Amino acid sequence: MIIPHTTRASLLAIMLMIPTTGGAQELLNTITPPERPYPYQILDLMPGVTTDQAIAHYQERMDIELVPEVMSISVQAPNGRTFAFDFPQRYMTAGVGINTRMGSQPYSEIQLDLATEAMGGRVVGVTRQMRAPAGELPDAAALQAQLEELYGPPSQISTDAGYSMIYAWGEDGFIPDLDAQEERVIEWDAGTAMRTHRYRPCADHADKSYNFQQFRKPIKPECVAVFRVAISNSPPNRSISFSLIDYDLMRQSHVETDAQIADYLLGEAEASDFDL
Numbered sequence: 001m002i003i004p005h006t007t008r009a010s011l012l013a014i015m016l017m018i019p020t021t022g023g024a025q026e027l028l029n030t031i032t033p034p035e036r037p038y039p040y041q042i043l044d045l046m047p048g049v050t051t052d053q054a055i056a057h058y059q060e061r062m063d064i065e066l067v068p069e070v071m072s073i074s075v076q077a078p079n080g081r082t083f084a085f086d087f088p089q090r091y092m093t094a095g096v097g098i099n100t101r102m103g104s105q106p107y108s109e110i111q112l113d114l115a116t117e118a119m120g121g122r123v124v125g126v127t128r129q130m131r132a133p134a135g136e137l138p139d140a141a142a143l144q145a146q147l148e149e150l151y152g153p154p155s156q157i158s159t160d161a162g163y164s165m166i167y168a169w170g171e172d173g174f175i176p177d178l179d180a181q182e183e184r185v186i187e188w189d190a191g192t193a194m195r196t197h198r199y200r201p202c203a204d205h206a207d208k209s210y211n212f213q214q215f216r217k218p219i220k221p222e223c224v225a226v227f228r229v230a231i232s233n234s235p236p237n238r239s240i241s242f243s244l245i246d247y248d249l250m251r252q253s254h255v256e257t258d259a260q261i262a263d264y265l266l267g268e269a270e271a272s273d274f275d276l
Contacts, residue, residue: 025083027117027260031252038169039151040227040244042126043110047225047246051114054123055091058110065094066110075212077265087116089209104237106132113208113245115253118260124253125208125245134238140231143240147229155202162232162239168202169224175202184221191215202226206247210254212261219254220247 033048040046043061045054055066068088076082093109100107113125130137138146140163147154147165154165156178168175175181181200188197191214202223228243 025085025264027085027087027257029117029120030260031115031119031256033119033122033249033252036225036246037173038167038225038227040167040169040225042128042242042244045126046244047123047125047249049123051088051091051112051121051123054112054126058112062108062110064108064110066091066112067094068092071210073210073212075261075265081265081267083261083264085117087121087210088114090114101129104131104234106130106237108132113250115249116210116257118256119249119253122249124249125243127241127243129239129241131237131239133236134233137238137240139233139238143229143231151227162230164228164230166202167227169226170201171222171224178203186218186221188218189215190217197221202247206250208245208250210257213254213258214262216255216258219251224248 036046036048038046043058045057049057058064059066069090069092070086071089072084072086074082074084091112091114093111096107096109100109108130109128111125111127111129112123113127115122115124144154144157144165147167151167152174153176155168155175156166158164158166166178168178178200181203183198183200185196185198187194189195195217197218199218199221202220204220206220225244225246225248228241230241230243232239
């Protein structure tokens with residue numbers, strides 16, 4: 001959606017993280033993602049599936065219960081027109097919180113990061129974490145050998161904090177050497193002026209949570225997905241985490257959601273029938 005500059009400059013919406021009330025609007029499901037181009041999976045599933053499919057799959061495979069974390073968003077334009085909606089931004093393993101993760105007892109969890117209803121609330125990211133006695137989990141060398149049998153050598157290996165491997169998938173396919181990617185520069189419209197964004201594909205950080213932005217900074221340009229595996233030892237335990245984030249899906253969901261909200265805020269308001 002392209003908004004004339006004079007109109008765009010006057011629309012400085014405010015996002016409020018508050019429970020929505022009556023009169024909430026609905027996003028339209030306009031995006032059906034195609035089959036994902038990369039081979040990476042977590043317990044035989046990858047992003048792009050529906051939330052119901054993913055919940056049923058992981059609850060059965062891991063014998064856990066997944067519960068939603070619901071975000072309530074209200075975006076208000078200066079003229080008072082408001083777009084408010086609720087959506088489950090992620091599903092998390094019931095009973096696993098910060099105390100569990102910071103403790104020393106064995107545990108296992110899965111987290112599903114979701115698109116908004118603009119993409120039918122589909123899964124855009126999966127994270128699996130576990131901790132167990134070291135003898136019950138593979139060490140970094142054994143796990144890397146297993147991954148390389150499946151996917152080949154990783155794009156990057158890091159030993160800064162434990163041992164981690166990254167498989168990066170860009171618009172042109174697998175990125176064999178993430179560290180060798182040259183910095184790139186693009187310009188983006190910040191509303192009042194054009195700004196410069198410097199990046200290396202699949203190397204910069206991006207927040208997975210949705211928040212409305214009328215003028216959105218590019219989200220992980222040229223990066224389709226990142227699969228990260230990390231192993232750390234804290235005797236007598238070992239921890240392993242798997243994270244597969246599809247930035248292409250997340251990018252599409254965020255941009256389409258922004259557009260639908262902005263279209264509504266720029267539209268004509270209908271008179272209410274409130275009892276005055």
